[in-house]
Amino acid sequence: MKKIIKKAFFNSLPVFAGYLFLGFGFGIIAEGAGYGIIWAFFMSLFIYAGSMQYVSVSLLTSGASLISVAITTLMVNARHLFYGITMIEPYKKAGKLKPYLMFSLTDETYSLVCEGKAPEGCDFHKYSFFLSMFNQSYWILGSTLGALVGTLFSFNTKGVEFAMTALFVTVFVEQWKSTKDHVPAIIGAASALVCLFIFGSESFLIPTMIVISIALLLMKRIRKEKAETPASDNVGNVVVGEEKE
Amino acid sequence: MNVGRSIIIVAVIALVTLLLRVLPFIIFGGKRKTPEIILYLGAKLPYAIMGMLVIYCLKDVAPLAYPYGLPELIAIAVVVILHLFKRNTLLSVGGGTVAYMLLVQLVFV
Numbered sequence: 413m414k415k416i417i418k419k420a421f422f423n424s425l426p427v428f429a430g431y432l433f434l435g436f437g438f439g440i441i442a443e444g445a446g447y448g449i450i451w452a453f454f455m456s457l458f459i460y461a462g463s464m465q466y467v468s469v470s471l472l473t474s475g476a477s478l479i480s481v482a483i484t485t486l487m488v489n490a491r492h493l494f495y496g497i498t499m500i501e502p503y504k505k506a507g508k509l510k511p512y513l514m515f516s517l518t519d520e521t522y523s524l525v526c527e528g529k530a531p532e533g534c535d536f537h538k539y540s541f542f543l544s545m546f547n548q549s550y551w552i553l554g555s556t557l558g559a560l561v562g563t564l565f566s567f568n569t570k571g572v573e574f575a576m577t578a579l580f581v582t583v584f585v586e587q588w589k590s591t592k593d594h595v596p597a598i599i600g601a602a603s604a605l606v607c608l609f610i611f612g613s614e615s616f617l618i619p620t621m622i623v624i625s626i627a628l629l630l631m632k633r634i635r636k637e638k639a640e641t642p643a644s645d646n647v648g649n650v651v652v653g654e655e656k657e
Numbered sequence: 658m659n660v661g662r663s664i665i666i667v668a669v670i671a672l673v674t675l676l677l678r679v680l681p682f683i684i685f686g687g688k689r690k691t692p693e694i695i696l697y698l699g700a701k702l703p704y705a706i707m708g709m710l711v712i713y714c715l716k717d718v719a720p721l722a723y724p725y726g727l728p729e730l731i732a733i734a735v736v737v738i739l740h741l742f743k744r745n746t747l748l749s750v751g752g753g754t755v756a757y758m759l760l761v762q763l764v765f766v
Binding site for chain 2: 486569586
């Protein structure tokens with residue numbers, strides 16, 4: 413168990429800087445809008461969604477209707493549906509840990525668990541559980557600190573939010589090297605670029621998700637691939653998600 | 658600030674977010690076998706999503722106005738090169754972030 417916690421902690425460190433500072437930024441904004449440390453704490457505890465919490469401050473202060481709050485949340489966070497789809501199988505037998513594992517599937521946590529593999533000798537569910545918890549604690553820490561002392565802070569942190577971009581680029585490179593099949597990665601980036609160009613930065617995510625789904629299913633049809641069935645052995649099946657050596 | 662109304666708004670955001678996160682598990686994760694098409698998407702999506710998330714992070718970069726997205730481009734190159742040579746996530750993320758901060762604070766001001 414100690415080893416699992418240690419590994420989870422170490423692998424959560426790339427998220428540390430990003431969450432601390434992005435959370436900090438959220439805390440400052442919330443505090444500035446009249447929502448102090450207690451609000452920042454509970455929002456980070458119960459919502460726990462980075463960009464959405466930034467948006468939520470403007471929803472709180474603008475007097476938006478509950479329907480438009482719900483729709484905005486749907487639009488901003490729809491990508492989380494994809495994370496769930498990926499983790500159905502890896503998290504299937506997580507037992508008591510499953511509720512928290514599902515709740516805590518943020519972009520960053522997803523990028524660290526989406527391969528469905530834990531470090532050697534670690535139980536994947538326990539490992540993911542601690543990793544998810546470490547990540548959320550950084551987020552809560554950052555946002556409460558931001559609400560508490562954000563205005564006193566004078567150190568120039570401009571650009572620190574790039575930590576998230578850097579993390580996703582790192583995972584992208586890692587995945588690129590782990591497989592010879594680069595078509596899905598290209599589909600993802602190209603769909604997002606094209607949709608960003610067509611729909612603009614405010615509303616391109618949902619069109620991107622639709623295009624990605626269609627493209628991947630077309631690819632399946634063209635290649636006549638089958639998904640790995642978890643219960644059976646894979647002899648004679650085409651194994652997806654993992655490259656055959 | 659209306660405390661009651663604010664709590665309701667936070668609750669709606671939290672619930673919709675939670676719903677989006679658990680919906681796939683509720684629909685496909687039960688005792689029944691997950692449809693093959695969903696399993697296939699689940700296996701291929703991580704690769705596609707990382708590409709999408711990288712673009713998502715860069716969505717507000719304006720390539721036609723100064724500094725033409727150069728800080729992002731250079732910092733991403735630093736991350737990729739660091740990662741290809743050292744393959745240490747912490748180093749790649751840390752190095753890339755420091756590079757980016759230096760670029761936007763000192764070089765492209």
